[in-house]
Amino acid sequence: MPRVPVDKLKPGMKLAKPVTNPSGMTLLGEGTELTDELIERLNNMNITSVHIEGASKPQKPKEELLAELDARFEKTKDKPYMSTLKKLVREHIEDLYK
Amino acid sequence: MDAVTLREEIERIDTLPTIPSILQKLLKVIGNPKVPLSEISDCILGDPALTSRVLKMVNSPIYGFPGRISSVTQALILLGLNVVRGMLLGVSVFEAMEKAMVGLWKHSLGCAVTARIIAKKKNLREPEEISVAALLHDIGKVVLSLKFPKEYKKARADTEQQGLFIFEAEKNHFNITHADAGAWIAQRWNFPKNLIETIKYHHKPHLSKYFPVEAATVHLSDILVRAIGFGFAGDNFVPPINPSAWEILKMNNSTIKEILKEMEESLEEAEDILVIPNE
Numbered sequence: 001m002p003r004v005p006v007d008k009l010k011p012g013m014k015l016a017k018p019v020t021n022p023s024g025m026t027l028l029g030e031g032t033e034l035t036d037e038l039i040e041r042l043n044n045m046n047i048t049s050v051h052i053e054g055a056s057k058p059q060k061p062k063e064e065l066l067a068e069l070d071a072r073f074e075k076t077k078d079k080p081y082m083s084t085l086k087k088l089v090r091e092h093i094e095d096l097y098k
Numbered sequence: 099m100d101a102v103t104l105r106e107e108i109e110r111i112d113t114l115p116t117i118p119s120i121l122q123k124l125l126k127v128i129g130n131p132k133v134p135l136s137e138i139s140d141c142i143l144g145d146p147a148l149t150s151r152v153l154k155m156v157n158s159p160i161y162g163f164p165g166r167i168s169s170v171t172q173a174l175i176l177l178g179l180n181v182v183r184g185m186l187l188g189v190s191v192f193e194a195m196e197k198a199m200v201g202l203w204k205h206s207l208g209c210a211v212t213a214r215i216i217a218k219k220k221n222l223r224e225p226e227e228i229s230v231a232a233l234l235h236d237i238g239k240v241v242l243s244l245k246f247p248k249e250y251k252k253a254r255a256d257t258e259q260q261g262l263f264i265f266e267a268e269k270n271h272f273n274i275t276h277a278d279a280g281a282w283i284a285q286r287w288n289f290p291k292n293l294i295e296t297i298k299y300h301h302k303p304h305l306s307k308y309f310p311v312e313a314a315t316v317h318l319s320d321i322l323v324r325a326i327g328f329g330f331a332g333d334n335f336v337p338p339i340n341p342s343a344w345e346i347l348k349m350n351n352s353t354i355k356e357i358l359k360e361m362e363e364s365l366e367e368a369e370d371i372l373v374i375p376n377e
Contacts, residue, residue: 017367020370023150023154024155024167065327072327073336076336080338084351085321088358092358092359092362
């Protein structure tokens with residue numbers, strides 16, 4: 001779920017995850033719809049960014065992630081269980097893009 | 099330097115002038131297994147920055163009480179002395195490194211989250227303790243780097259230039275690895291046996307005499323976190339899984355996939371711990 005900086009927040013956006021204070025206590029619950037007032041309050045609380053539902057995911061392209069995966073397993077791909085593990089992580093990455 | 103001298107040097111880490119005074123004070127307190135809870139909480143509460151880090155940590159997915167612990171005293175009661183001591187050690191030692199090892203801190207947090215997920219899946223007892231062991235499994239890397247900054251930097255450079263695992267490069271430079279250094283320091287600070295053994299054998303869980311399941315859990319967490327490329331543990335390679343770990347934990351493909359999925363959710367939240375709050 002993408003993080004959006006507080007200064008880019010607009011009323012109507014919905015929180016994908018709860019907002020917590022530095023101690024981890026929940027301030028605003030998941031699914032809360034933001035209003036001007038709430039955004040102002042987030043600003044005053046020194047919170048830098050929040051998770052927003054459905055915003056576009058600023059992620060690396062899948063090919064890049066898979067190339068990095070190949071590089072990480074380069075030294076051990078022939079060891080027991082490692083090809084299985086690599087295959088499972090590859091499938092996991094591919095699932096993220098579905 | 100022979101192993102005995104090296105060990106003595108490492109055990110005196112708390113006297114290093116580069117270690118902040120709050121950490122020195124804290125190490126004195128957490129190094130004593132008989133220290134009363136009240137003394138630990140006083141020590142934490144004396145430092146507002148530390149208080150907020152501790153609360154953030156205990157409310158994270160690393161432990162089982164997200165968003166529910168509001169005071170340091172409550173954290174100590176719910177998590178127990180061993181877990182809080184371990185967590186304090188992790189927080190304070192990694193903080194001492196500041197930005198130099200933020201990749202390792204991220205790797206360690208990732209392992210703590212993952213170890214908890216595995217422990218829960220396998221219905222292991224004391225998932226919090228296993229999680230703390232995972233948080234601290236690479237503490238030896240920090241210790242070596244604090245004590246021998248130049249030499250450790252060379253070891254890190256070797257991993258890139260010669261395509262080595264960090265433990266191979268450490269062996270070349272120090273004749274020991276971070277697993278040894280970490281176990282020595284955990285022993286020096288009177289940490290419980292399960293923690294010492296897990297740190298010592300996190301690359302060789304089959305050698306752990308009393309806690310092979312815990313060691314295997316941390317070993318697998320380490321590998322999974324590196325396999326997905328979360329954080330930086332000192333080199334860019336996934337180390338080989340020790341086949342006995344797979345067998346000890348009775349792993350299978352579908353369980354691994356479930357673990358990877360749960361990691362995806364929790365790791366993102368754990369990353370918030372790395373963001374240092376504005377004081």
